[in-house]
Amino acid sequence: MYIKKIIIAIALIGLVVAAFFAHYVYSVMFKPNTNFNNQTAYIYVPTGATYQDVREQLKPLLKDIGDFDALAEQKQYTTNIKAGKFGIEKGMNNNAIINSIRSNNIPITVAFNNQERIDKLAGRIATQIEADSLSLLTAFNDSLFLNTNQFTKATQLGMFIPNSYEFFWNTSAEQFRDRMLTEYNRFWNANREAQAKAIGLSKNEVMTLASIVHEESKQASEQPRIAGVYLNRLKVGMPLQADPTLKFAAYQMPEYKDTIIKRVLNKHKLIVSPYNTYLYTGLPPGPIAMPDISAIDAVLHAEKHGYYYFAADPERLGYHKFAKNLTAHNANARAYQNYLNKQGIR
Incomplete structure (x- = not known):
């Protein structure tokens, strides 16, 4: 009888221990442990992060760290530890x-x-992936990479x-x-x-001309016509006389900084400046800004016509009037200059 009681006691203790262990396992592994109201919370784990780094991000999101x-x-x-962007769903348990x-x-x-300079592109990308602007700029400017390609x-x-592209957040500058x-090669x-x-x-010349076309007009419908004007000028050796290239040249000078x-x-x-297309014939050394795909394709599918001139249309702002000769162009240009004068734009 005494031995039987001992066996029963041991069994009961075992059940208690098993119950405690099962409760512990449930609490640690399978009990919901989130502490936020949104459906999903995100953490960003940097490359080389320690568990303590991850823990600091998780602590306010969990009930029991x-x-x-x-x-x-x-x-x-x-x-x-793995680097990247990770999601935690509301109600998740620790195991999940x-x-x-x-x-x-x-x-x-x-x-x-529409980034007009490579450093601004680096800054824009740095707000979206782990790589910072300095590492991106260093990768962009790598002379071996540029020369090789x-x-x-x-x-x-x-x-x-x-365009829009899919990346992992922990993408490096070189990647x-x-x-x-x-x-670019796929395009x-x-x-x-x-x-x-x-x-x-x-290809580089197309991108350069497309950047000028895009700066002249954001209207995709007339970009092929503007591209046709510039191609006509290139064919006969006329200067492009593109005002956006003058602005680009000016902005490289100290007196025009922050203006x-x-x-x-x-x-x-x-x-x-080699970007002054009033002084020099042909295309400038490179793009004056980042052209949209519409402007690139506008150059590749430029409209064939007899226009050699265009001026902004004061009656349809954002659009242009085109001319085949200088007399007609001068009349169009005067109309726009008069509009600027009335607006007090100096």
């Missing part, structure tokens, strides 16, 4: 959270357009085709740059290369 620590140690997550931040790196959409400091902006080269397919050859321009040129004046036409 201690239970999470215990399971993270058990599952060896504390010594196997660890599985998520260990293997479910979430892709993000990186978008850019037939770019110069003047033409490098043309490598970046404005981003190399991906952009891949996208310049056999069809586009044939079109460039047909109009007598290299906005609202009206191109005769003094701007005297700026000595």
Whole structure:
């Protein structure tokens, strides 16, 4: 009888221990442990982060960080941190959270357009991925990379085709740059290369002209006509006389730093710069800004016509009037100059 009681007592103790252990396992592994109201919370784990770095981000999101620590140690997550953007769903348990931040790196959409300088592009991208602007700029300006891929400091902006792309947040500067080269080569397919050859321009020259077209007009419907004007001028050796190139040249000078040129004046036409298309014939050394795809394709599919001139249309702002001779152009230009004078734009 005495032995029987001992056996029963041991069994009861075992049941209590088992119950306690089961409760502990449930609490640590399977009990919901989130502490936020949104459906999803995100953490961003930098490259080289420690468990303590991750823990600091998780702490305000979890009800019991201690239970999470215990399971993270058990599952060896504390010594196997993965970089990236990770999501935690409301009501997740610790086991699901660890599985998520260990293997479910979430892709993000990186978008850019209309950056007029390579440093501004670096700054724009740095707000979207882990790489900072300095590392991006260093990767962009790498002379070996530029030389190998037939770019110069003047033409490098043309490598970046404005669009939306999918990346992991923890993408490095070099990975981003190399991906952009891949996208550039994909963009310049056999069809586009044939079109460039047909109009007598290299890929870099197309990008340069497209940047001028895009700065002249954001209206995709008239960009092919503007491109046709510039191609007509190039064919006969006329200067492009593109006002956006004068602004670009001026902005490289200290006296125009942090200013906005609202009206191109005769003094701007005297700026000595290879980007001054009033002084020098042909295309400038490289893009003056990042052209939209619409402007690139406008150059490749330029309208064939007899126009050699165009001026802004004061009756339809954002659009232009086109002319085949200087007399008609001068009349169009005077109309726009009169409009600027009435608006007090000097």
